[in-house]
Amino acid sequence: MGLLQIPMETNTFFIESPCSQLGKDRKGEPGMKAYMISEKNGKVTSGIINIEEPQLRGPKSVKVAVESIGICGTDLKIYTGHHSQSVGADRIPGHEFAGVVTEVGEAVSELKVGDRVVHEPISFCGRCYACRKGRGNVCSSVRVTGCNMEGGMEEYFVADEKQWHKIPDWMSWNEAALIEPYTVAAQTCVRAKLEKGDSMLIYGAGPIGLMLADTAVQMGAKVIISELADGRLELARKIGIQYVIDSKTENVRQRVMEITDQEGPNIVCDCAGVPALSAEAIDILSPAGRFVPVAPVTFPLDSYKCMRKEIDISASRLQINQFIPVINRFAQYKQHADTMITDEFDFDQIEEAFQYANRREPRTGKVVIRFHRNPDAEEVRV
Ligand SMILES: [Zn+2]
Numbered sequence: 001m002g003l004l005q006i007p008m009e010t011n012t013f014f015i016e017s018p019c020s021q022l023g024k025d026r027k028g029e030p031g032m033k034a035y036m037i038s039e040k041n042g043k044v045t046s047g048i049i050n051i052e053e054p055q056l057r058g059p060k061s062v063k064v065a066v067e068s069i070g071i072c073g074t075d076l077k078i079y080t081g082h083h084s085q086s087v088g089a090d091r092i093p094g095h096e097f098a099g100v101v102t103e104v105g106e107a108v109s110e111l112k113v114g115d116r117v118v119h120e121p122i123s124f125c126g127r128c129y130a131c132r133k134g135r136g137n138v139c140s141s142v143r144v145t146g147c148n149m150e151g152g153m154e155e156y157f158v159a160d161e162k163q164w165h166k167i168p169d170w171m172s173w174n175e176a177a178l179i180e181p182y183t184v185a186a187q188t189c190v191r192a193k194l195e196k197g198d199s200m201l202i203y204g205a206g207p208i209g210l211m212l213a214d215t216a217v218q219m220g221a222k223v224i225i226s227e228l229a230d231g232r233l234e235l236a237r238k239i240g241i242q243y244v245i246d247s248k249t250e251n252v253r254q255r256v257m258e259i260t261d262q263e264g265p266n267i268v269c270d271c272a273g274v275p276a277l278s279a280e281a282i283d284i285l286s287p288a289g290r291f292v293p294v295a296p297v298t299f300p301l302d303s304y305k306c307m308r309k310e311i312d313i314s315a316s317r318l319q320i321n322q323f324i325p326v327i328n329r330f331a332q333y334k335q336h337a338d339t340m341i342t343d344e345f346d347f348d349q350i351e352e353a354f355q356y357a358n359r360r361e362p363r364t365g366k367v368v369i370r371f372h373r374n375p376d377a378e379e380v381r382v
């Protein structure tokens with residue numbers, strides 16, 4: 001696992017006091033480090049700030065010392081000023097994180113100080129139509145940690161007990177940072193109505209494409225992934241995806257039809273965000289197939305083709321009820337964690353980590369930030 005040293009650029013700053021927005025509820029003495037990205041009039045600045053430690057907010061509140069945090073595409077959108085909900089805001093990003101419980105409210109029943117936990121980043125109203133249907137991930141007022149509220153790129157984080165899940169002792173902190181993106185992959189499989197034996201084509205082998213492919217393979221699907229960047233093709237082969245198509249040199253459509261015995265894939269997931277691929281997906285899907293847009297894109301939809309084959313278009317967002325199943329299945333994903341995580345940075349180097357991740361080099365899989373306060377499961381075992 002490489003650790004890259006990249007020189008700091010000049011759009012960074014370091015301030016000693018809470019920023020305007022966070023300062024409203026953090027009036028006390030600055031006591032911990034947090035990473036903040038601020039967008040103002042199209043200009044983005046970022047850096048480590050010093051703010052007051054968060055306090056328990058109620059009887060069900062749990063405070064956690066953060067150990068590991070993954071950098072996600074959403075964090076990079078915030079970093080580059082392209083995240084609509086963070087425009088004009090001071091944002092502490094981060095929604096893929098795990099740590100150790102340091103304090104619990106008096107009504108907390110399942111967790112205790114010292115427990116190792118991972119954060120579930122969504123909270124929802126419980127009353128709107130989506131919530132009544134059991135789909136709080138698309139609640140009309142869904143709140144997402146690190147996206148439209150404070151995130152986990154800081155030393156301590158407080159959330160209600162229901163937003164923390166215990167992780168097994170054998171799991172390393174790096175692996176724990178992969179749980180949330182694996183839940184997003186699991187949600188995609190649920191939305192795709194994936195069943196054992198189904199064929200699934202995935203466009204794009206970035207971290208989400210890879211974790212989706214890994215999840216679908218473990219669920220018994222025949223998985224085909226197409227990608228043009230060599231580094232990502234390599235990662236896809238390394239985690240054992242059955243069919244890896246190099247779209248630079250191979251005719252994707254022809255190969256997919258061969259692999260599926262001319263039936264066409266039963267499921268196509270677009271993780272590449274190329275409009276022409278979405279149109280192609282509708283063309284090549286088998287009758288009764290499902291198309292799952294994962295990367296946002298605008299494309300002309302031929303509804304006649306959809307009708308003839310009765311194709312479902314099932315978009316997927318975040319996840320609902322996927323944390324426990326993913327944690328229970330994680331032993332299967334563990335073997336690929338070292339391949340998925342290509343880079344690890346210490347929290348003090350978080351600015352370099354963002355600069356590096358934002359270059360989106362083909363060899364880059366998941367980038368994880370670490371605090372190194374509590375030893376890793378791997379280190380304890382030695
Ligand atoms: Zn994410």
Ligand SMILES: [Zn+2]
Pocket residue numbers: 124125126127128129130131136139140141142
């Ligand atoms: Zn709701």
